Amino acid sequence: MRKPKIPDAAIKRLPVYLRVLEEFRAAEVPIVSSAELAERTGFSPEQIRKDLAYFGAFGTRGVGYDTALLSRRISRILGLDQGVKAALVGAGNLGHALARYSLSKHKDVRIVAIFDADPAKIGTEIMGVTIRPPSELVEVCRREGVRIGIITVPASEAQACAELLIAGGVEAILNFAPAKLKVPEGVFVQNIDLTIELQSLAYYTSASQSDAEVSRAE
C-alpha cells in the first residue's frame, strides 16, 4: 500500500475549512467554490483544492463543493465524526480556563476527565467534570477510551504526565508546558508555549530591528 504522506500543514488547515463550512451551512449556502473558501479562510484557492484532493475528489467540476458533504468528509478525515475523548492534566489557571472554554465550545473533542495532584482540588468539578488524582489517570483513560491528552502542568511534571497519558493509551498530546517531551514512536506531540510565542513576536516589533548589529558582510 502506498503512503500518501500528507503535509502536517495541510492537516492543520482542515479544521479551518470545517469552521468556515459550518458558517456557510448555517447561512444555508449549499455550494461553495474554492475561491469562496479562500476568501473566508485566507488561504489560496489552489492550496485549498490541493489539500482536499489529498483525500479524494470531493467537489464537482464547474460547480464547487457541497458544503454539507464536504463538512462531513472533513469531520470523518479528522476522526471527529465519532467524537474524540480528551483528558486534561493540570487544573491550574490555564488548565481551568482551557477546560471551561473547551467544555463549553467543543462537542467533537470532549474533555471527559481532569486530573490534578492538589488534594484541595480533587473532588471538585469544572463544568460537571470531577477532578481526580493522578493515581487514577491510567485506569480512567483506558476505561474511557481517551485518545488525546492536554498537559497544563509545570514543566518539571510534564514528562511524568506524558508517560502516564501514554500508559493510558493516549496517542496525541497537546503540551502547554515549556518542556520537550520524549515520547515513543507513534505518539504525536503538539507544543503550545506561550513564552515562545510572546518572545518570538517581539522580534517582529521595530524595537529589535532598530539597533542592528550587523555581523560580517560577505
Place this chain on the structure above:
Amino acid sequence: MRKPKIPDAAIKRLPVYLRVLEEFRAAEVPIVSSAELAERTGFSPEQIRKDLAYFGAFGTRGVGYDTALLSRRISRILGLDQGVKAALVGAGNLGHALARYSLSKHKDVRIVAIFDADPAKIGTEIMGVTIRPPSELVEVCRREGVRIGIITVPASEAQACAELLIAGGVEAILNFAPAKLKVPEGVFVQNIDLTIELQSLAYYTSASQSDAEVSRAE
C-alpha cells in the same frame, strides 16, 4: 530599511535556545556545543548552527558557544534586552489565565495594560494591573509604548480589537480568537486557535487513519 531573509521557523526556535541556555547558565555550564543544545531542544545540531549563523558567528570553532554570551545575543536579536510591553484585550477565562501566567513568569515581555468591555470587570485588577475600558485602549497603548497585543475576545470582536491595537501603535498581535484578522502590511499576526489544535490532533489518533507516521514535535 530592509529585512534580512530569515525563516519564521528559525525565529520561533530562538526562544527555545534562550530557555535552554538559561538552564545551562543556571547550572554554571560556561560552554555548550550545538550537539548539547540539540540534545536538550530536540532540534538538529546543524539546524541550530544554521539558525545562529543567520545572525553572525557567535561560537568558537573546536569549542562551542559561550552560554552567557549567546544568551545575551539572542535576547538582543529578539529585542528582549530592553523589555517589551504588551497589552491584553479580553479578560475572560482565557485572558485572565494568560494574564496571571504571563505576569508571574515573564519579565522580558510584560503585560502593562488589560482591557475589557464588561463594566463589571472594569476597575478590577489582575495581579496589580487594572482592567480598563476599550475606549482607553488607543491612548494607553500609545502612552505606554505597547508593542505587542494579545487578543482573547470572542471571534466577533476580534477584528475591531485588532484595529484598536494597531491604532495604538501595536506591531505584533497574538490572536487567540478563531477569526482571520485583516491587518495592514507590516503588522505581524500569530494565531493560536485551540479548536484547530485539538481537532487537528484528532487526526493523529488511530481512529482517523490506520497507518500514520508520527512522533514529531514542533
Place this chain on the structure above:
DNA sequence: AATTGTGAAGTTATTCACAGCG
C-alpha cells in the same frame, strides 16, 4: 462556462558534507 484536480515549476526550509579555524 465554470471550477475542480493535478503534474510541473518554483519557493522555502532542512539536512548533508566538509572546509575553516581555534
Place this chain on the structure above:
DNA sequence: CGCTGTGAATAACTTCACAATT
C-alpha cells in the same frame, strides 16, 4: 582533533497553469 560555519543537495511545501469534467 573537535566543533563551528556554510555552500550544495535534498526534502517539504506552495503556486502555477492547464487539462478534465460537469
